[in-house]
Amino acid sequence: MFRNYFKTAWRNIIKNKTYSFINILGLATGMAVAMIVALWIYDEVSANKNFKNYDTIYRLMMNQTFDGVRGSQQALPYPIGEELKNKFPDFKAVAMCDWGQNRSLIYGEKKISKFGHFISEDAVSMFSLNIIDGSKNPLHDPYSIVLTKETANILFGNENPIDKTVKLDNQTDLKVTAVVDKEPKNSSLSFDYLIPFQLQESIYPWIKQHHKTNWGNNSWQTFVQLYPDANPASVKTKISNVVISHLTDENILKHIKPELFIHPMSKWRLHSDFENGKNVGGFIKYVRMFGILGFIVLLIACINFMNLSTARSEKRAKEVGIRKAVGSGRRQLINQFLNESLLMASFAFLLALGMVALALPYFNKLTDKEMSLQVSNPIFWLIMILFTFVTGLLAGSYPAFYLSSFNPVRILKGNLNAGKKSSLPRKILVVIQFACSVILMIGTLIVYQQIQYGKNRPIGYNNKGLITVNWSDDIAKHFEALRQELLSSGAAISLCQSNSSPTEIDSNNDGWEWKGSQPVEKAVLFSTITTTYDYTKTLGIKMLAGRDFSRDFADSNSVILNESAVKRMGLQHPVGEVLKWRDRPMTIIGVIPDIQIESPYRSISPLTIIFDKYWVNNLDIRLNPVMSASKSLALMKPIFDKYNPAYPFEYHFADEEYAKKFNYEELVGNLAAIIAVLAIFISCLGLFGLASFTAEQRVKEIGVRKVLGASVFNLWRLLSKDFLILVLLSCAIAIPVGWYCMNEWLKNYDDKYRTNINVEVFVAVTLVAIVITLLTISFQAIKVAMSNPVKSLRAE
Amino acid sequence: MIKISELEKIYRTEEVETVALNKLSFEVKEGEFVAVMGPSGCGKSTLLNILGMLDDPDAGSFLFNGIEVAHFNERKRADLRKHNIGFVFQSFNLIDELTVFENVELPLIYTGVKAADRKKRVEAVLDKVQIMHRRNHYPQQLSGGQQQRVAVARAVVNNPKLILADEPTGNLDSSNGNEVMQMLTDLNEQGTTIIMVTHSEHDSRYSHRIIRMLDGQTVTENILV
Known part of the structure; x- marks a missing residue:
């Protein structure tokens, strides 16, 4: 059978x-x-399912209230790790970790820049790293380094890397204690190397001085592993007050109210949004x-x-x-x-x-x-x-x-x-099919409109021809000489140091007081950029009032605000006013416009620019506009090789980094576009097939009509009309549905920073649907209309 | 074998009501060869479809081997049909995508005959209708007469008790037509009951009895033997 x-x-x-x-x-x-x-x-x-302890790993997080908003943050104080480990038996493992950074690794003549973390030794077992070779507890010794196989291969080639010495940042000798597999790209802990968390204290004396027992500075992330039989809810209750119990500031106790909680690994990737302290x-x-x-x-x-x-x-x-x-x-x-x-x-x-x-x-x-x-x-x-x-x-x-x-x-x-009845289900199917395609088209167009909306928003500075280089100790040592040489080479026209690149804000701080501020307002967060000279010149920002930091003044207690900060503080004549930041008097010397550094879809947060020579992560360089970028970079390379020998010359263009802010939307838009195009393609195949069968079915009718004098145009219209009605009906169904869906999607964005849904989108989509339909079926319609009627009539 | 009484079939569309069978009654005994004649639209084909259990009557009784089948559901009818009845159509109705062999094999497949057994029986019947040499051809590659011989082979391969033939020579020339009629006569002589609808007086002479119909009723019955 x-x-x-x-x-x-x-x-x-x-x-x-x-x-x-x-x-x-x-x-x-x-x-x-x-x-x-x-x-x-x-x-x-x-x-993250590659991690064996997927079910018992959590990220430690903290809720705090600033200016009335309960926010959830991953950044935690330095001493939290030791505290949890020593006082709470619920944790099988606790791993402190920094945010990760590109650092230079040198072995012999080989010099590479790779991404990695400072991380506690517990992490190795917690994240079940697959040790290919070396010690089982490779981060125990503070001067050790764990490399991925890939990184080890680049540095050592065919040599056995274990027990060899790698120089970190041209400064610290570390012994390779283990080689591990690289974690997959979709995992939350990806790295090329790992170095012991406590190594930070040796490399950066300020950590030991200022952070070892500081519960008020939140700059590190913490991972914990529970025992399999532990109850996460009761653990959360136990630890929620660990941070606040170490603090005495009235304002923090009363208003900020830090409260710890744990966020399970299974939710890290897809459930990472928080609102009012709740996972949403x-x-x-x-x-x-x-x-x-x-x-x-x-x-x-x-x-x-x-x-x-x-x-x-x-x-x-x-x-x-x-x-x-x-x-x-x-x-x-x-x-x-x-x-x-x-x-x-x-x-x-x-x-x-x-x-x-x-x-x-x-x-x-x-x-x-x-x-x-x-x-x-x-x-x-x-x-x-x-x-x-x-x-x-x-x-x-x-x-x-x-x-x-x-x-x-x-x-x-x-x-x-x-008859008519038998083709009705088929017509309904065509309408459903086309309605789906049209909804997808509407969705794609609106996502792209939203992207365009963000891109068109003025950013307030010039991100073209602006590059960023990672700061290093060598650069710090030779900054003046490096600056002079870059300027005199003609490759750059201006440069400045800063704690964050021109497309990011890496720090924010509370503790500001101003004329007329309430005690509760000490809990208002202001974004913080630290720099020395030439920041506005390098980024191309026009001062609204006052001046930039200058070598002609003593500016170590000066501050520059953006418009939003001025507005938040309610200052009428900001320049010359004296603020207090953690009891340190700071004089406002200038005001800049609101520059768009963070998300193009959010309002600009109040910003303070502080003069600080030591808090620095980046070197921003304005390339010479009359010289091609490639030529400028070629001129700069030997200068950097000379003053920053531990690092390969690596840089990021600010405009490219800024464009990455749209990655998320562009991913959604591109996926939607691909799906929409394919959906339309499939629908057209169906339409084409259907048209050919209809034409076949009506071949006798067409023959008779032709004999009676119908023109090709008459017949084309006859055959196209039915399909056109169906497609128009699809649009009529799809437009309200598409409008509703996209309106819901746009609600993800602040209402000030989202595009409007215009009638034009719907008109365009309808026109496209009509044109596609006509193109698809006309081939068949015209073919039949032009055929010899004698043939079709004889066939009966 | 077949006894119908007061059989009625009415076709309705939105505007028209057509009485196809009007209280029709007759009987066919096992081993008979009956021809049904009458002008177009007299209800011959409707009758044949009901007798073949492809369609059900609106009223009346239809006894098949003593069993009342007038109100059988589709599944029961299909079951009874595949074991007892073979069809021969005017337009042959072979499946274009299947070869001669496969077309004839089809009824055996539906009655669940095993493959080896099927092969034997299909070959035997193809031999009988002298089309064995064309067993792997497709219907379009055969002449009308050959196609109808295949159709007859398909109708008899299951050894049905009853063959229903709907103008079996209607699409054939006279020599091919005579050949097909001879085949039916031979089958009848071997004991198969045959009911044949025809327009042809010539063909009707092969039968034992002619039922003449008009407006859904029998008008005369002529016994020829």
Whole structure:
């Protein structure tokens, strides 16, 4: 029986090559989209599962209230690690960690800059690092370093790295104690090297001096591992007051109220948003959204399949009639047609697999991932077979029930009712299909509009031709000489040091007092930038009032504010006013406009620029505008090699870094665009197929009309009209739905910084849908309209 | 074998109500060869479809081997049909995607005959209708006469008790037509009951009895033997 089904199915596929091709291609495209989306979702939800202690690792976090807003932060005070470890038996392991940094590693002649962390020794077992070679507790000795295999290979080549000495930042000798596997790209702890947390105290004396027992400065992150039987809720209760119990400041006790809690590893990636101290989801909403979109595209492809299959029903009807007459029951016919769609789905699956394999490298680049088809994993194949099976059933169910329901008497008499009623379900399917495509188009356009909105927002400084170089001890030592040489070389026209790059704010501080401020306002957070000279000149900021820090003045107790800070403090004539920062008097010497350093979709936070020679992480350089960037950089390289010999000459362009702020939106936009284009493509395939069958069905009518004098244009209009009505109906359904969805999406953004949904979008989408429809069906319509009527009439 | 009484079938559309069978009654005994004749639209085909259990009557009784089948559901009818009834159509109705062999094999597949057994029986019957040499051809590659021989082979491969033929020579020239009629006569002589709808007086002479219909009723019955 099965063989007979298979034979009929196979011969049907071969006999109707165009139809089969369109059908399989459509289904394959849908399946490929669903597969890629599924891979992407899998990559997202499986993040961090590489860590064996996934279920017991938590991040320590802290809620604090500033200016009435309860915020949740990962940054914690330095002594917290020791405190938790010594006083709370609930923790199996506690690991303090810095935020990670690129540092120079030197071995012999090899000099590389790699990313890594200061981290406590507990981290090795907590994150179950896979030690390929070396000690089991490799971060115990303060002067040790753990390298990933990749980093070790670059530094040591074929030599055995264990016990060799690596120079960190041209300054500290560290012994390689272990080589470990690199963690996958989707993990929350990724690094090229790890160095002991306590090493910081030796390298940076100020840490020992100012932070060892300082509970008021939050600059480190903390990971903890609970015992498997520990109750996270009771642990949270126990530790919530650890920080506040060490503090005495009235303001903190009364208003800021720091409270610790733990955030499980399973939520780090997709549930990382907090509001009023509560976890409110995060990227998971996009994972869900794309899951739904992937399913919709697959559904569109299945609808296509149903449409084309039932459109061909008249051709298959005779077979159904005969089979029924010779004894087939309805169940057997249903089985037969399901078998047929399963066969088609299998072909489509193979094609889809090929498409995914080809598209995956590009998709990985687009989404910055390392996804792969797990071809060696039997579970992957099991899922794929199941997926193909379900798709085949989904796509084949309606045709199977429809075709098998035919009345054999009427079929064999040759008068199958192909009236208006029988094409109604097909029309509904086309409308659903097109409505989905149009909604996707609307979504894509609005996401891109939002991106454009952010990009068009003025930033208040010039980020073109501005580069940033990581600060180092060597640069600090030779700063003046380096500055002079860079300027005299003609490569740069200005440069300045700062604690954060021109596209980030890395620090904020409370404790400010101003004329008329309330004691509670000491808990207002102001962003902090530290610099010395030439900051505004280098970034291209125009002062609104007053002046920049200057070598002609003693500026060590001066401060510059942005407009928002002036507004927050309510100062009428800010320049010359004296503020207090943690009881230190500071004089306002200038005001700058609100410059856009952080998210282009948020309001600009009040900013204080402080003169500080030692708090520095970056060197910002304004390139000479009359010289090409490549020439400037070539001139700069030998100068940096001379004064900063431990580091390869590495730099970031501020405009490129700024563009990365749109990565998130661009990812969403690009994914939506790809899905929309493919959905439209599939819908068009369906439309094309449907148009050709309609044309075939009406061939006699067209023949008669032609004989009676209809022109090609008349016939084209006749054939196009029906489809056009369907597509317009789809738009009418899709527009309100699309409007609603995108309005909800835009609510993620502050209402001052989001684009409006314009009527133009809907008009454009409708026009595009009409044009695509006409292009798709005109080919068929014109072909039929131009055919010789004698032929079609004789065929009866 | 077949006894119908007061059989009624009415086709309704929104505007028109057509009475296809109007209280029709007759009986067919096992081993008979009956021809049904009458002008277009007299209800011949409707009758044949009901007798073939492809369609059900609106009223009346239909006894098949003593069993009342008038109100059987589709599954029961399909079951009874595949074991007892073979069809021969005017337009042959072979499946284009299947070869001669596979077309004839089809009824055996649906009655669950094993593959080896099927092969034997299909070959035997193809031999009998002298189309064995064309067993791997597709219907489009055959002449009309050959196609109808395949159709007859398919109708008899399951050894049905009853063959229903709907103008079996309607699309054939006279020599091919005679050949098909001879085949039906041979089958009848071997004991198969045959009911044949025809327009052709010539063909009707092969039968034992002619039922003439008009407006859904029998008008005369001529016994020829």
